[in-house]
Amino acid sequence: MELTGAEILVRCLKDEGVEYVFGYPGGAVLYIYDALYQQDDVKHILVRHEQGATHAADGYARSTGKPGVVLVTSGPGATNAITGIATAYMDSIPMVIVTGQVHTWAIGSDAFQEVDSVGITRPCVKHNFLVKDIKDLATTIKKAFYLATTGRPGPVVVDVPKDVTMHRAEYSYPEEVSIRSYHPVVKGHPGQIKKAVDLMLSAKRPMIYTGGGVIWSGASSSLTEMTRMLGYPITNTLMGLGAYPATDKQSLGMLGMHGTYEANMAMHHCDVLIAIGARFDDRVVGKVEYFCPEAEIVHVDIDPSSISKSVKVDVPIVGDVDHVVKEMIRLLKEDKRTPDQAALAQWWDQINEWRAVNCLKYDRNSSLIKPQFVLETLYNVTQGDAFVTSDVGQHQMWAAQFYKFDKPNRWINSGGLGTMGFGLPAAMGVQLAHPDATVACVTGEASIQMCIQELSTCRQYGLPIKVINLNNRYMGMVRQWQEFFYEGRYAMSYMEALPDFVKLAESYGHIGMKIEKPSDVEPALREAMKLKDRLVFMDFITDQTENVYPMIAQGKGHHEMHLSPERELA
Amino acid sequence: MRHIISILIENESGALSRVAGLFSARGYNIESLTVAPTEDPSLSRMTLVTRGSDEIVEQITKQLNKLVDVVKLIDLTEGPHIEREMMLIKLRAAGDAREELKRLVDIFRGHIIDVTIGTYTVELTGTGEKLDAFIQAVGSTAILETVRSGVSGIARGEKSLHL
Numbered sequence A: 001m002e003l004t005g006a007e008i009l010v011r012c013l014k015d016e017g018v019e020y021v022f023g024y025p026g027g028a029v030l031y032i033y034d035a036l037y038q039q040d041d042v043k044h045i046l047v048r049h050e051q052g053a054t055h056a057a058d059g060y061a062r063s064t065g066k067p068g069v070v071l072v073t074s075g076p077g078a079t080n081a082i083t084g085i086a087t088a089y090m091d092s093i094p095m096v097i098v099t100g101q102v103h104t105w106a107i108g109s110d111a112f113q114e115v116d117s118v119g120i121t122r123p124c125v126k127h128n129f130l131v132k133d134i135k136d137l138a139t140t141i142k143k144a145f146y147l148a149t150t151g152r153p154g155p156v157v158v159d160v161p162k163d164v165t166m167h168r169a170e171y172s173y174p175e176e177v178s179i180r181s182y183h184p185v186v187k188g189h190p191g192q193i194k195k196a197v198d199l200m201l202s203a204k205r206p207m208i209y210t211g212g213g214v215i216w217s218g219a220s221s222s223l224t225e226m227t228r229m230l231g232y233p234i235t236n237t238l239m240g241l242g243a244y245p246a247t248d249k250q251s252l253g254m255l256g257m258h259g260t261y262e263a264n265m266a267m268h269h270c271d272v273l274i275a276i277g278a279r280f281d282d283r284v285v286g287k288v289e290y291f292c293p294e295a296e297i298v299h300v301d302i303d304p305s306s307i308s309k310s311v312k313v314d315v316p317i318v319g320d321v322d323h324v325v326k327e328m329i330r331l332l333k334e335d336k337r338t339p340d341q342a343a344l345a346q347w348w349d350q351i352n353e354w355r356a357v358n359c360l361k362y363d364r365n366s367s368l369i370k371p372q373f374v375l376e377t378l379y380n381v382t383q384g385d386a387f388v389t390s391d392v393g394q395h396q397m398w399a400a401q402f403y404k405f406d407k408p409n410r411w412i413n414s415g416g417l418g419t420m421g422f423g424l425p426a427a428m429g430v431q432l433a434h435p436d437a438t439v440a441c442v443t444g445e446a447s448i449q450m451c452i453q454e455l456s457t458c459r460q461y462g463l464p465i466k467v468i469n470l471n472n473r474y475m476g477m478v479r480q481w482q483e484f485f486y487e488g489r490y491a492m493s494y495m496e497a498l499p500d501f502v503k504l505a506e507s508y509g510h511i512g513m514k515i516e517k518p519s520d521v522e523p524a525l526r527e528a529m530k531l532k533d534r535l536v537f538m539d540f541i542t543d544q545t546e547n548v549y550p551m552i553a554q555g556k557g558h559h560e561m562h563l564s565p566e567r568e569l570a
Numbered sequence B: 001m002r003h004i005i006s007i008l009i010e011n012e013s014g015a016l017s018r019v020a021g022l023f024s025a026r027g028y029n030i031e032s033l034t035v036a037p038t039e040d041p042s043l044s045r046m047t048l049v050t051r052g053s054d055e056i057v058e059q060i061t062k063q064l065n066k067l068v069d070v071v072k073l074i075d076l077t078e079g080p081h082i083e084r085e086m087m088l089i090k091l092r093a094a095g096d097a098r099e100e101l102k103r104l105v106d107i108f109r110g111h112i113i114d115v116t117i118g119t120y121t122v123e124l125t126g127t128g129e130k131l132d133a134f135i136q137a138v139g140s141t142a143i144l145e146t147v148r149s150g151v152s153g154i155a156r157g158e159k160s161l162h163l
């Protein structure tokens, strides 16, 4: 039977197993909306701004490992989606974004609501397509999902002109597609893996550094097995938190600009660095010349262009983390050699000394609410088992430092692009994917206002997100840099004319709470968590002057960390 | 160092802009770029000349390979290879200068492909240096117009870039 292009598109989504489409209608996609309306398999979530749709799909993807799907109209619909597409691209998140386009015959004529979506998105997608003929529609959708989810994941845009959705054709969804120019490597090179294992066993001061790739590979359990077998210290990037249990004694927490003292010092002094699914980002590396000066480096990554991009490595392995780590485990089991226990014991003694500095300590006797205290309490109250999304700023770093993630896919934040406005819509995607789970959105009074309109979406779909607003009346992260590097000239970083967040939440039909005293933090959080089916917006009035420590200033090495003033005097 | 990268790429609209966009977005330089379909009309062959340190050229080839439209590529400068560029050059050729110019064209194994009372149009093929040398030899006052194709390259011997 012949179907319209719109019907074909919706059938493709269904056959791809898509649960939710996040979107917003408009002229160019009205046939698609009409087709969505006439079926129940694919559920549509109506956001309040297309940026929200992309972040929601992104949160869905990060918390499930499945691709997120977005549908927006041409022109302004597509341009509004760009921030979310770029966010997903920077963090390698699998997404398929369908953008409406003007009729094929009108393309290039500056038609109403026409933008060159393929051109505009090109630098921030893994790939994109313009479907000019209905005969190509189903195959293109299949290719889009295939590209988004294999190899190094990423967003794929499919631009669909209105007439293509209107025409009719036979429908058949290809079981699989192959693209002659695209063959992501899965298995690592055996010789390289052998070399890596030799180097790992020869280490006196080893360090394992892992990132988001472990999470996308689903390699958390194999990584944990190998790390325990070896008894080596391990650190996670901001994107890799949860890939190895944070509460385990071998975990040194996060590394990098706001990483722990022990993680960064261990990086600086290690003699063998085992980098797995991490991309040596500048917030992690600091000044390249000072990076791991004594280490020989193994790097496992599925994307050859991640390898030796900023830091030259000694044993590159292109492949999927789970495959490679399992192979390493096999070789380690066969090997008669074991790690040098005496050297390792000495190394741990040194690490434990660094640990004893207690770099995340903060003032617990303050009469003001310390943001760290809120997050620590959130961790305790949710027993470490919540999904936590975050916006961008100081609150993001404190969440990363104080919420100890023991499981992957639980910590959802924008690392690469650092997109304020991400947290709330991302939490919507997470909550839809995990209706019974506790989902907390850690945010700041500046970030939350970038996508605040999504409170309305939360109301429509009854999403009981717990918004933890760490309200310091400042763009805190900006203020911190201005304090450190601009002699305290706080240019435009003070947040004036803030709304009454309690009333704002209430006007959207939610519950609002304002918490001003440290002693109220825990009771309020407990109360909010009891309100299982309601969104609770918790406005915590926090200490305005608090800074994130440790901190490595840009252009410095791991050994040049600043600790909090109190620590540094000690 | 100068590198000549040969690319087999899907012959689709937009493929060229992906390559060009990659270079501008990442700040790599393109010295020249030529592209045309191959005997298989679904594929285009691109020759791209760039300059950069070994690390940069390694990143360039990795990033190019990552483009979904790129089917295959090689860095020709890694082995023995032949490079050619074609130039069409229009010269002021009147009176006495005509004989002298004709002799120069012969020396460089060029062809005069169009003639008027006052001009010669010359076709010349060779390495970039040979074309530069010809331009030098005729001198700037004689030149009315030059069109250069950019470099095309191919590996020597059995080695070939195909599917």
Ligand SMILES: Cc1cc2nc3c(=O)[nH]c(=O)nc-3n(C[C@H](O)[C@H](O)[C@H](O)COP(=O)(O)OP(=O)(O)OC[C@H]3O[C@@H](n4cnc5c(N)ncnc54)[C@H](O)[C@@H]3O)c2cc1C
Pocket: A090, A091, A092, A151, A152, A153, A210, A211, A212, A213, A214, A216, A217, A236, A237, A238, A239, A240, A254, A255, A256, A257, A258, A259, A276, A277, A278, A279, A280, A281, A283, A284, A300, A301, A302, A303, A306, A319, A320, A321, A322, A392, A393, A396, A397, A414, A415, A416, A417, A418, A419, A477
């Ligand atoms: C305010 C702010 C402060 C920040 N401070 C820090 C900080 O202190 N510390 C920190 O770590 N980050 C920090 N970041 C985040 C930082 O900018 C980067 O986003 C982050 O460090 C990158 O993490 P990653 O290396 O794990 O890479 P990701 O972006 O997660 O990339 C994953 C890598 O794994 C590879 N990969 C993907 N799938 C697979 C697979 N199946 N098999 C093998 N490999 C795979 C990819 O090719 C890629 O190279 C900060 C961000 C912000 C906004």
Ligand SMILES: Cc1ncc(C[n+]2csc(CCOP(=O)(O)OP(=O)(O)O)c2C)c(N)n1
Pocket: A391, A392, A393, A394, A395, A396, A418, A419, A420, A421, A443, A444, A445, A446, A447, A448, A470, A472, A474, A475, A476, A477, A478
């Ligand atoms: C869209 C966007 N614009 C600007 C920035 C730059 N920026 C980074 S953090 C920050 C301040 C965030 O303030 P707030 O949300 O209150 O968080 P806090 O740092 O106070 O915890 C800004 C403006 C950004 N990351 N994203």
Ligand SMILES: [Mg+2]
Pocket: A393, A444, A445, A446, A470, A471, A472, A473, A474, A475, A476
């Ligand atoms: Mg703030």
